[in-house]
Amino acid sequence: MKITMVIVLYKLEPEESKTFKTLKQTLFLQKEHLNDIELILYDNSPNRYEFDPHNYKGIQISYHHDPRNLGIVTAYNIAWECAKRNGSQWLLLLDHDTELTSAYINEVLNLTGISSEVTAVVPKINSGNMMISPMFSNALRPLKEERPVEGIQNQSVTAINSGALIRVSFLNQIDGFNTSFSLDFLDHWLFYEIYAKGYKVLVLNVSLEHELSVMDYSRVSLDRYKSILESEMFFYRNYKKDLYSPYRIQLTKRFFKQLITVKNKEIAMYTLNKLFSMLREPNLKG
Missing domain, CATH: 3.90.550.60 (Spore Coat Polysaccharide Biosynthesis Protein SpsA; Chain A)
Structure with missing residues (x-):
């Protein structure tokens, strides 16, 4: 082989x-x-x-x-x-x-x-x-x-x-x-x-x-987080469509957790910015 x-x-x-x-x-x-x-x-x-x-x-x-x-x-x-x-x-x-x-x-x-x-x-x-x-x-x-x-x-x-x-x-x-x-x-x-x-x-x-x-936000730069989040959103929007609506809810929870626990607040703000753009989208059907 x-x-x-x-x-x-x-x-x-x-x-x-x-x-x-x-x-x-x-x-x-x-x-x-x-x-x-x-x-x-x-x-x-x-x-x-x-x-x-x-x-x-x-x-x-x-x-x-x-x-x-x-x-x-x-x-x-x-x-x-x-x-x-x-x-x-x-x-x-x-x-x-x-x-x-x-x-x-x-x-x-x-x-x-x-x-x-x-x-x-x-x-x-x-x-x-x-x-x-x-x-x-x-x-x-x-x-x-x-x-x-x-x-x-x-x-x-x-x-x-x-x-x-x-x-x-x-x-x-x-x-x-x-x-x-x-x-x-x-x-x-x-x-x-x-x-x-x-x-x-x-x-x-x-x-x-x-x-x-x-897995550790203290070791992830803002640019790195942007890359991760963009790819994550693209995956759920275009492939795992059945999970896209629940994913938006999870991302909302992630924002609040980041706001409280993550030192670099730019990460939380970037999540919020992406949430606003997603909330303007229609629900996707799988």
Whole structure:
């Protein structure tokens, strides 16, 4: 089974990436599998880092520097094109700060007999003491709800990009990743499409650690929050339309909470501004 893997880097040397470090400690030791692996390091940093793929024997590694910093969608689409040329059956998506484990790598390398209805395979992802992925996608506040357990998910779920293994044939069917989501909510769109097209997700019985800074408003700049909110609104307006009206109510509650608890009041004011624009819209029908 051939796999193309892509690690998206930003302002971090490849060999300082937690993901790359743990790949060296896990995947690179699996000598019998390395001929079937293509690893792409896609660097969105302003300046190119020195990295020599020839230092690593037995595995195909390429380093791409793109100072335009067009988000992750460009990196993913280039990796998808590489996967097609390589004849890979799966594309593995990775951020630069996911801590991979031997248990996870062994599961990925030994996937056999997977039903054709399964187009994505994901681990459980923890941030601190909280499981943040996967989550059921029929609720606006899934972190407050019950989490999926391992196995094939008949009920629709969503998962974060990092650690997700996606069938290349499915990406071919949907013509790659949606450029309307350059960074935020690309994962929500992807897993929405999986279930909209009648496919399913397999959750592995392994867990990974991943730092999710967007959960903490004290660490999110106003510009970053604007990007998140714009993508979030676009997703519910154009895809999860059945949740759009409840989403507007939730956003109202978010504004009041931000007004009280978030130090940077510009974030709350931006939420309020977007609320006013949304309240002038008619209700959307799913």
